[in-house]
Amino acid sequence: MSGSEKFVLLGKVVGVHGVRGELKLESYTEPRTQIFRYMPWRMRSAAGETVVEGGRGRAQGKGIVAELPGVTDRDAAAALVGTEIWVARSALPKAAPGEYYWADLEGLEVVTVEGRALGRVSHLIATGSNDVLVVRDAERERLIPFLPGRFVTAVDLDGGLITVDWDPEF
Incomplete structure (x- = not known):
């Protein structure tokens, strides 16, 4: 990740859902759907890094199902499995007294x-x-x-x- 800004790992793509490009996410936020409040995402994998804005999703079972712009079929979604989701530390709210990121x-x-x-x-x-x-x-x-x-x-x-x-x- 470039520059001096600090980034925080908030989740990762763990699978695909359906045939329309939806992704299964693992979120490290609490509650888990809070991950969608922190944009843009820096999606990082072995293939490189891309910036994603406008992702949305919902809780489903014990996980999250997400839709990302430009990911419209199962093959495109499958290519993202294993990708980490990072956000700028500055996008996160200030920690409460006595709590730390x-x-x-x-x-x-x-x-x-x-x-x-x-x-x-x-x-x-x-x-x-x-x-x-x-x-x-x-x-x-x-x-x-x-x-x-x-x-x-x-x-x-x-x-x-x-x-x-x-x-x-x-």
């Missing part, structure tokens, strides 16, 4: 409450019970539960720093 946490430096550097947030993992920070430095990778008030004592997005109450040897 994963994209805003990735790349932040992590230090202990004693000031010992542990590395940077590589990415996060959803475990079902809580999210986990994957923190890497030159020597190792640490998995730190993202539990504010318990292990995460402060998040300073402007300063690029997360402070944790964590044993550096763990």
Whole structure:
């Protein structure tokens, strides 16, 4: 993705629906149909990246069915299976106090409450019970539960720093 603007992965195409070019989507938004509020989409696959405006869709069962401009038959839809849906971070609403977008946490430096550097947030993992920070430095990778008030004592997005109450040897 070009430029310095940050993009956030919001979903992907997981299948086709019917013969008129409708797509089955997996959405990472809550509620899942919220994905249609954030346009334009940057559709990214091994074939490259395209910008899509004007997609619409509906919930169906446990998934979403979408219609995209220019995708009018099953073959065109099938060609998009596996494509990721990205949007500009700036298109998303401001997070509520104490809530964070994963994209805003990735790349932040992590230090202990004693000031010992542990590395940077590589990415996060959803475990079902809580999210986990994957923190890497030159020597190792640490998995730190993202539990504010318990292990995460402060998040300073402007300063690029997360402070944790964590044993550096763990």
